[in-house]
Amino acid sequence: MEKKTLGNKLRSFTGLILLLITSELNAQHVFDVVVYGGTAGGITAAIQVAKSGRTVAIVEPGRHIGGMSVEGLGGSDIDNHKEFQNSPAVGGLSLEFYKRIAGAYGREASLESAIKNRIKDPSLWRFESSVAEKVFNEWVKEYKIKIFLNQQLSENKNAVIKKGTQISEIKTENGASFKAKIFIDATIEGDLLAGAGVSTVVGRESNHQYGETLNGIRAVTDHAQFSVKVDPYKIPGDPKSGLIPTVQDEPLGMPGAGDKRLQAFCFRVCLTQNPDNRIPFYLPEKYERSEYEIYLRYLKVGGKLYRPGAGLPNGKTDLGAWHDLSHNLYGMNPDYPEGSYQVREKILDQHKTFTQGLFYFLANDPEVGQLDAGLQKEWKSWGYAKDEFTDNRGFPRMFYVRDARRMVSDYVITEHHVKKQKPTPVEDPVAMAFWPTDVHSVRRIVKDGYAYNEGFVFGGDYWRPLPVSYRSLVPKASECTNLLTPTCPSSSHIAYGAIRLEWTFMALGEACGVAAAEAIKQKSTVQQLHYSTLKRILLDNGAVISL
DSSP: OHHHHHHHHHHHHHHHHHHHHHHHHTOEEEOSEEEEOOSHHHHHHHHHHHHTTOOEEEEOSSSOSSGGGGTTOOOTTSSOBTTBOOGGGOOHHHHHHHHHHHHHHTOHHHHHHHHHHTOOOGGGGOOOHHHHHHHHHHHHHHTTOEEEOSOOBOSSGGGEEEETTEEEEEEBTTSOEEEOSEEEEOOSSOHHHHHTTOOEEESBOOHHHHTOSSSSSOSOOOTTOOSSOOOOEEETTEEEEEEOTTOOOOOOOOTTOOBSOOOOBBOOBOEEOOTTSEEOOOOOTTOOGGGGHHHHHHHHTTOOOOOOOOOBGGGBOOBOOOSSSSSOBTTSOTTSTTSOHHHHHHHHHHHHHHHHHHHHHHHHOHHHHHHOHHHHHHHHTOEEETTSSTTTTTSOSSOBOOOOEEEOOSSOBOHHHHBSSSOOOOSSEEEEEOSOOOBOOOEEEEETTEEEEEOOBOOOSSBOOEEEEGGGGSOOTTTOSSEEOSSSOSBOHHHHTTTOOHHHHHHHHHHHHHHHHHHHHHTOOTTSOOHHHHHHHHHHTTOOOOO
16 A cells, blocks of 8 residues: 555656646747847857846757857967957947956956057967856856757748737747847847848858958869868879868869858867866767778878967867868858758767767878877877866867858848958947958868868958948848847858857947847937947947947
8 A cells, every 4th residue: 555655656746847847838938039149149148138127038959058169169269369469449238257267366466457558468368168168157157048959940841920910929949938018139040030031141152242352162272272282082193082181072163152151069078188188089979980091191292280289267268270281171051050950960960970080090090100190199188178068078068150041121231341452331330340351161072183172261351340330230120120249240251250259249249239239229220220330339338349
């Protein structure tokens, strides 16, 4: 009898738990503002809304908030180039984030001194992902911002419900729904934009479309081009034998023409040489040694492969990929932005398998050691950091999506806004993007019989710091009137390359937060807001909108 009673109680308790979980998943949540995407830009947007006294939630598709700042990208790209100093463009909530980071490392005084005296020290702006995540989590708690994790926008057609030009509700894959007066799409993929019927674009426009010179297929790609000549054929010298992995079988095409190609994605990997904190490089489940043939050929003809280097606190790396041959995987991502979640997961998995396999290969393969013993010794001394990405064996959970969907509004930022000589004036700036038009190559093909990276544009002296227009953050009024985006601004492929930094997204997130709160206060659409009001609030917040 006691066993039966206990069993009944357990079943009742289990049933209650399931009922509570089901109720939560199917719950309808109502806020003044809903931010879809817990990226760095999404977090600052939510904080600014909360500071304005409005209720706000962050609806995050993944398991963590913070975007790439908590997925390995700790280098910040602030004051790290000898040609320019861009830290004066960091202000408002973006600067507050870096001050909080400085506080976590006990370097507040050094950062304050650098800001005051225009001292150029990139180390003051760098951080570990685990520290950034702690800072973000504590920051949103201060404002009691509601966070919903693992909430992907539903792939069903009715995921975004609109009344006329206004979104009234969005639904997620697990059955939850969120209502708000204003929505902010702070994802890189632009899923909410697309679901709301807002015009978006993927890939490179032709130079002809906006009268640009750096967009589309590049006639010549000099930056990060192969430093040595690498034979791309399975049987060296025999085009009929087919191509080795990582090389695409397609012609260069017409220079200046548009296509659907995207900048290469990569993982920003945190490595360490500390033996007490190091996880040795391990074999991925689907390791295929033949995938790395191009690296052997590169070494055989005298190429010098990249090596890790400690650029973050505590001797850790933010191992990116911008070299002629690295873990940048050209041509493997065109289906990602508009693909289903299953397609995206497959592409992510391919990148993960290749990258983990490459690191293991460089550190352990006997032939690599024969070709460059110093290279292998160096790689073998590194490993994944145990105290980073602890739920994923020391490896980032997400790769660096450098470019996905971009909104197409009535106002489009182009190369002409970035030019130093006779730039297109910007009448309504809400942030400064202080970075060159930086777009990585989009594919690896054969040119003149050798492997060739196509599409990289970076640097030069033609550009200026870019004032980002508020109009680039709002859709066409005919498409949606209560939606903003800090991460998919209306911009051409080449212009987006000057905007796509984490700290710039934070500045744009703050601007979207101001606009959302003001639109509610004024009972207006996001397009009808008076710029003078936005400008006043942003300047009061310490935001930098001009230099």
